[in-house]
Amino acid sequence: MEMRILGETGLNISSICLGTANFGGTGEFRKSGEIDQGEADAIVGTALDSGINFFNTAEIYSDGRSEVILGKSLGKRRDEAVVISKVHPCVNAEKYGKGYSRKRIIESCEASLKRMGIGYIDIYQLHMFDETTPLEVTLGALDKLVTDGKVRHIGCSNITAFQLMKALSVSSKNGWGKFMTCEAMYSLAARWVEFEVLPACMDQNVALLPYSPLHGGLLSGKYGKGKPWPAGTRFNDASDTGPWSVEENYLYKIVDTLTLISEKHGVTPAQVALQYLLNKPGVSSLVIGVRTVHQLNENLKAMDFMLPADDFEMLDEVSRPLRRYPYYVYDPVQ
C-alpha cells in the first residue's frame, strides 16, 4: 500500500481511505448498500491487513450507526487507524437548530466519540460549510476540542474556495488549529474543484481527499454506452443520479477511454480511474466505499498498477472541463 503524508499533519496515511457511508445503510445511505456488523468487520479487517490505515465516517451516516459499526469493527486496532468523523450543521435540528454553534460542535464530538467507543478522533471535519454561525465561533469551538485532546486535527468538506480561504485566515489570526484536510467530490467525471478549491488547497497545504472517486460507481465499468443500466447499483436509471448527474456523451467518452486503457494493461476500468486521480497534483488519499470484501480487494489491486504518463494524458484530455472565464490558464511571462 502506498503511504503518503497527510497535508501538514505529519501523519502517514494510506492513499486509500475507507469510506463508511454505507455501514448500517439506513435512510438515504441505503442506496449505496447496507453493510451489517459482520460484513463491516470483514471489510475493516481486510483493509487494516492490507495496509489501509485511514477511515472516514460521519455523524450523519445512518444517524450514527456507521460510527457505531466502524468503532466496533476497529475494536482493539483503533490505534493503528487514522479516523475521520464529521459534524453536520443540520442533524438534531430540534436540539441545535441549523448551524455550527459551540454547543453543537462540542456535544456532537462527544456523542461521536461515545458511539465509536474511542477516546479521540484524528481528524474532525465540518461536513459542509454553513454560513449561519460566525466562523470565529465554529473554529474557536473546534480548536477547544483540539486543546482538550478530543480531536487531533480539524478539516472541512463541501466548501467553496472563498469559504475555505476565509476560514484559514480566521484560524491563523487567532492562532488556532487550521483545516488540514478538505474532502471534496472529485473524479474524472467531476473535475470542477480544479478551478478554485484544489488550487486553494495546494496553495495552503491542505490535503485534498476526493470522495466519489468513481463518481458514485458511474466510472466503475458497469455503465457504458448502449449497455443496459445494471441492477443492484445505486441508481435506478440515468435520471436518478442526483449529485452525480453528468452529461451522457461526456461520461461515455471517459468510460470508453478507461476501458481501452484497462484492457491494454489487464486491469479494471475502476483501477485506472483511481490511479488517474492518485496521480493528480494536490490529491492526498481517495475515499472509497465498497459493498463487499471482493470490491475492496479489486480496488486494492489499483494500488499495484502504475498508470503510464501517456495514458494519464489521454484521460486528462478526454475529461478536461471547459475552462471558462476567469479560469483561463494565464501566465503573464508568456
Add this chain to the structure above:
Amino acid sequence: MKTRFLGRTGMQVSELCLGTANFGAKGVYEASGRIEQKEADRIVALALDSGINFFNTAERYSYGIAEEVFGKALGKRRQEAIVTTKVSPARYPGPNDGGLSRKHIIEGCEASLKRLGTDYIDIYQNHEYDPHTPLEVSLRAMDDLVRQGKVRHIGCSNFTGWQLMKALSISDRNGWERFSTLEMRYSLCSRTIENEHIPICLDQELALLPWSPLHGGYLTGKYKRGEPIPEGTRFSDFNDKFMEVLPEKLFEIIDVLHEIGEAHNKTVSQVGLNYLLQKPAVTSLIIGVRNLHQLEENIHAVDWQIPSKETEALDRISQPRMGYPYFVFNPELDKYVRV
C-alpha cells in the same frame, strides 16, 4: 444619473463607468473601434455632463495611449471624476516592464500619473493576478502608494476567488489598504463569477464592477438569429476564444431581452444593462462606446428599472450549470439546469 456607494470607500459613483479601452486604440484594442482625441473629448464631456463621474483605464490599453487620450479629454474636470487605472502583470516589452513586483508597481503608477496628467489615481487596480510575485510584496507596494498619496484606494481585476480572499486576508493581517473594488467580466452570457466572487464581494463589502456587461457587443441586438453578422462590429463570428458564446443560448437570451424591451420601449442593450445593475454586489457597469450615440443609448439604460418578475425570466434562461461544490449550497437552482 443615479449614484451608488463604492464598496467601503465612502465615495459615490455613477451606475455607469466609462471604459476607455478603445481610446486611441492600437493592436488588439482596435477591434472595438479606435476613438481619436477629438471624439474622446466629446465622449468624456457628454459623460460628465450626463452625470457619469466614473472612468476606467489601464496602462496596458494600447500601451499607455488610452491613458494619455483620456487624461487630455478629462483636462480641467479631473476633480469631478473618480479615475480607475490598472497595473499590468504582463511583462512587455522588457522583463520588468510589467509584473506586480514592487519595482513595476511603483514605476507603473508614476508613469500612469504622468500620462494621465494628474497627481493621484482614485482606484489603482491589479489588472490580473501575478503568479510570479508573492501577494505580500505587491500589496505592500500598493499600500505604500496609498500612503504616498499617489493612489486613494486599491482594487483588482480578473483574480480567481481564492486569490482574492487570500489577498484580502494578507492586507488585513498587515494593516494595509485592502482591495475595495473587483473588476470582472460579468454578463448574461458569463455568470461564472456568481460561484465564488459575488459571495466574496457581499461578505467583504467589495464593489463589483462588471466589464463587458454586453459581452463584447454580443448582447446588443446587432446579432440576429439566421442573419449575417453586420459589418463594423467587434466579432465576425461566434468563435471568439475568450468570449465563449454558445449561439443557441445567446439567441434565447436575446429573444427574452427583446421581448422585455418591446414592453418597456427599451433596446436589447438597455434591458441587458439594467438587468445586470440589479444583481447583488454590482455597483457600476463599465461600458465602452464607439460614438456619442452609443453613449446616449447606454445612459438611457439606467433611467428606468426592469420589473423584478422579468429579471427572473432572464435569470432562468441564462443560468449556467453550477458544478461542485456550488450546487451543494443551491440544490434547487442546480436541479433546474441539471443535464
